[in-house]
Amino acid sequence: MxxxxxxxxxxxxxxxxxxxxxxxxxxxxxxxxxxxxxxxLKSDEVWGIKLLCKRDLAAIPPSSEPEISRRIQHILLNKNHPIFRQGDLCPATQAYGFPLLIYSDVIHQGRQTQGSGNQPAVYLRIEVGNGLAPPDWQIVQDPDTCIVVRRDYKPLTREAMEACYAFHSMLLSDAYGWPEEEGWAPGGEHLTRAAFQLFYKKYYRDQNEVGRKQFKSVLRPL
Ligand SMILES: [Zn+2]
Ligand SMILES: [Zn+2]
Known part of the structure; x- marks a missing residue:
């Protein structure tokens, strides 16, 4: 890197x-x-992201950072972590060339929880065709705190994770919401490498301009 x-x-x-x-x-x-x-790092270690559910977010100290940034924390994983065998490949990220795996103890291990929302995880897990996460992720169960890694094992940075989430948010609030008969392309058609690269460069620039210096490092494909 x-x-x-x-x-x-x-x-x-x-x-x-x-x-x-x-x-x-x-x-x-x-x-x-x-x-x-x-x-x-040892040869069997990978930097991933812990995507906090609401309950776990409430448990960390408050700060002036945006909520989404506070929900995204580094986690050092061993390559024998179940995410690498059982994690879901997020289909949208695959479509735009930045494949991420996501893993939930609740969904993949059947762990029982009190239920605590994780909207960013649900947004990441959307299908390309309809912009919805599978029922397990948004209706039947609550994903709770999740783990996310790059499928290529490269370190996943908090900034890249946030940019991905913002990209999904933009698609879900804009593209998927507009009727095709009015000439808007379905959301899935925006899931291209080019669209994502344009978006994340702009996102990094915008965040840097509002003083979030960690977003200075821009302008190289993720
Ligand atoms: Zn170093
Ligand atoms: Zn330099």
């Missing part, structure tokens, strides 16, 4: 060896974002 805003001759971070920077200045600027995931 390279810090996307760097170019030219790059040096690897000595702490983890997984990100590379062109200068000390860039490394310093990125440190706040990189620090939580800066460690030497």
């Amino acid at each position: 390279t810090a996307p805003f760097c170019s030219g001759e790059l040096k690897a971070c000595s702490g983890c060896g997984t990100v590379r920077y062109c200068s000390k200045k860039c490394q310093t600027e990125d440190w706040k974002v990189h620090k939580p995931v800066c460690r030497k």
Whole structure:
């Protein structure tokens, strides 16, 4: 992984060896974002995301960050975690070229919970054809807190996870809601790599402009 805003001759971070920077200045600027995931990974470890349900969100300390960002936390997983065998491939992410696996203890292991909403997880799990998550994810059960990883095992960053969620939110609130007879394409037709790349670049820029510096690292395909 390279810090996307760097170019030219790059040096690897000595702490983890997984990100590379062109200068000390860039490394310093990125440190706040990189620090939580800066460690030497064992060959069987993968950085994923824990997507908090409402109950678990309420249990973490309040902050000025947007709610969606607080719901997205890093988690270091071992490759024998059940997500890699049982997790659902999110079909929409597959369609736009950034395949993610999602896993819920409730859905995949039958764990009983008190029920706590996880709308971001349901949004991620939508089918391409109708923009709906399968009944298990939105009606029969409650996914509760979920785990998400990149299918290619590369580290999934909080920023990329947030951009994906925002992309799905945009599609679900806009594209799927407009009638085809009025000339709007069905949501599934917007699930292309090009559409996603345009969206996430703009999303990173917009977030950076409102002072969220962790979104500075833009302009390289995810
Ligand atoms: Zn740089
Ligand atoms: Zn590092």
